[in-house]
Amino acid sequence: MSLDRFDLTNWRTHPTAKGIEVFFFKSVEQGDYFEQLLNENEIWYEKDVDTEQDHSRKVMFAVRSNDVKHVKPLNNMAIGKYRKRFIPYKGLRIILLVFLLIMLTLLIVGLFKA
Incomplete structure (x- = not known):
C-alpha cells in the first residue's frame, strides 16, 4: 500500500527534474496569492495551470529545492488566507x-x- 494517499501536504518532489519541488493549489485565488508572495520575496518559480484532471483547474508552481525553506511559510499563508472554517x-x-x-x-x- 502506498503512503502517497495519506500525504496531506500540497507539494511534491518533481518526478523528473532533480532539485525542483512542485506546490499545487486547487483554487485559482490561492494560486494567485501564492504567486504574489513569491514575487514579493523574489523567489524563482515556474507556473502552470492544469485543466485536464477532473475538469477543474489546478495551479502548480515549481520552485528550487533550495528555496523550499523560505517557500513553506508563504505556502501556509496562501492556504490560511483562503481556508474554510x-x-x-x-x-x-x-x-x-x-x-x-x-x-x-x-x-x-x-x-x-x-
Missing part, C-alpha cells in the same frame, strides 16, 4: 465549546472526588 456555524461552535467545557469540568470534579 472547520465548523462554519458560529452557534454550533459555541455549543460545542460549552459542551466540551462541561465535560472537562465533570472530568476534573470526578478526579478530585475519586
Whole structure:
C-alpha cells in the first residue's frame, strides 16, 4: 500500500527534474496569492495551470529545492488566507465549546472526588 494517499501536504518532489519541488493549489485565488508572495520575496518559480484532471483547474508552481525553506511559510499563508472554517456555524461552535467545557469540568470534579 502506498503512503502517497495519506500525504496531506500540497507539494511534491518533481518526478523528473532533480532539485525542483512542485506546490499545487486547487483554487485559482490561492494560486494567485501564492504567486504574489513569491514575487514579493523574489523567489524563482515556474507556473502552470492544469485543466485536464477532473475538469477543474489546478495551479502548480515549481520552485528550487533550495528555496523550499523560505517557500513553506508563504505556502501556509496562501492556504490560511483562503481556508474554510472547520465548523462554519458560529452557534454550533459555541455549543460545542460549552459542551466540551462541561465535560472537562465533570472530568476534573470526578478526579478530585475519586
